[in-house]
Amino acid sequence: MATMTEVAEAAGCSTTTVSHVLNGTRTVAAETRRRVERAMAQLGYRRRVTRPGRAPKNLSAVGLTLPGVSNPYFSELVQGVERELARAGRVLVQAETHDDPETERRAVASLLTHRVDALIMAPSIGWAERTWPLLVDRRVSFVLVDRLVQGEVDQIAVENEPGAKVLVEHLLALGHRRVAMITGLPGLSTTLERELGYRRAHARRGVRVDPALMECGASGVDGGRRAMLRLLDRTEPPTAVFTSNNAMTVGAMTALAERRVQVPQDVALVGFDDFEWSGLLQPALTTAAQPCHAIGARAVQLLLSRLANPNQPARTLRVPASIEHRDSCGCERATSQDASAPDTASAAAKVVRPRPSAAVRVAGPIAIASVG
Structure with a gap:
């Protein structure tokens, strides 16, 4: 398996820069970020996420990224997510993206750093170029809500x-x-x-x-x-x-x-x-x-099903x-x-x-x- 040093050499940058790209801890120039992501793909780099300490077995966390919870639609969706997660013995960690793809990528990276096991996302327009590679690299289970995308992913939205x-x-x-x-x-x-x-x-x-x-x-x-x-x-x-x-x-x-x-x-x-x-x-x-509350609850059910059976076919649900x-x-x-x-x-x-x-x-x- 390739190392971070080998990725840095292939991308022509420092290992610190590679770390910033992976963790979203600092803004990296778009061209440099693309070189790092391309090097990771070519070398087959897969990062092991180390998690200090031990989380309680019945208190694992799920991350939720939304454009802005001040919108009544998303506010009600959050309630549905939170209530369904509580029934499953899990907690919710939330971040706002303001519909900006770079803010979204950094939010997801931060959530993963804080021991989030899976994600529910209302993706931004540029999510495939910035957030998607991070999710693939970390092998994180996720479900998309409200905004659907092309591809084999779990997602749910209204008709x-x-x-x-x-x-x-x-x-x-x-x-x-x-x-x-x-x-x-x-x-x-x-x-x-x-x-x-x-x-x-x-x-x-x-x-x-x-x-x-x-x-x-x-x-x-x-x-x-x-x-x-x-x-x-x-x-x-x-x-x-x-x-x-x-x-x-x-x-x-x-x-x-x-x-x-x-x-x-x-x-x-x-x-x-x-x-x-x-x-x-x-x-x-x-x-x-x-039915915002129901969409949020159903998104959690999709995610829990994915965590229980990672190899099942992806599903797109409409309400x-x-x-x-x-x-x-x-x-x-x-x-x-x-x-x-x-x-x-x-x-x-x-x-x-x-x-x-x-x-x-x-x-x-x-x-x-x-x-x-």
């Missing part, structure tokens, strides 16, 4: 495309023909799948998608606000807008308040990620809710969103039976009923749909 398709097709069924979309961070599976649902809803209704009505909100509150303002400033503003996460819903709502656009009299508003306070707003928000029909879409509130989660856009008509007095007009005002 993004059907949920987006239901919401957008509902707006089209109300008569809107200029439905805009505020998209999330480019490259994320959530962004791509929700855009696909948006496009397929248009195709099903025979409505052309106007590329000029697609604005990037970068998955954040400020990005959603700026994207909404750009749409409102167009010569021909959209009559409906579909945003692709809960943060951008908040941003869009902020922009509408700034412009004194009323909901639902001037604007119909729906959202994919449900907020704890969605039903308390005036008007109450119509949303597609993700449906549920439609919480309230007032902001400009429709009469559905019955609880009607509001059960559809998994195809064809079921949208069973979920929402147009209000006789047309609160959503087709020409001029805006309707908003939001997916998180």
Whole structure:
């Protein structure tokens, strides 16, 4: 087996630099890091992770990396992870990545240094280039949540495309023909799948998608606000807008308040990620809710199964969103039976009923749909 010294010689750097690349203890220039990783791969270097002391047998730790737990979606997911781990006699160690691949790599390296046995991750866009080699090198079991990737890995997420398709097709069924979309961070599976649902809803209704009505909100509150303002400033503003996460819903709502656009009299508003306070707003928000707690718990179950049987085939699991029909879409509130989660856009008509007095007009005002 190759040594760290041999890796350093092959990469043309010091053993200290190799150590920093492995442990994430200091930022290393991108080109140097690539040389070190390439040398490790060519030499077949595999590091033995030494763990000082003995951890209690019934108190092993699992690491969790997320873009930011202040987001209500991830906050509820954490609760599901933590509760399921407690049932299994394990503890949770958490780190934030801020959707930055280098921060993510360093967070994972730090978690592994602190005796974490396995990981649950919502991966950043650049995870495959930076974090993936580290996981392979350490031979760490992990499960991905929310954001799916190509490849044989354990992962779990909501059914993004059907949920987006239901919401957008509902707006089209109300008569809107200029439905805009505020998209999330480019490259994320959530962004791509929700855009696909948006496009397929248009195709099903025979409505052309106007590329000029697609604005990037970068998955954040400020990005959603700026994207909404750009749409409102167009010569021909959209009559409906579909945003692709809960943060951008908040941003869009902020922009509408700034412009004194009323909901639902001037604007119909729906959202994919449900907020704890969605039903308390005036008007109450119509949303597609993700079962965040259940996703977190199921991710732990996948991980425990992987730890018990490392050679089993990788699994990708999907869970449906549920439609919480309230007032902001400009429709009469559905019955609880009607509001059960559809998994195809064809079921949208069973979920929402147009209000006789047309609160959503087709020409001029805006309707908003939001997916998180």
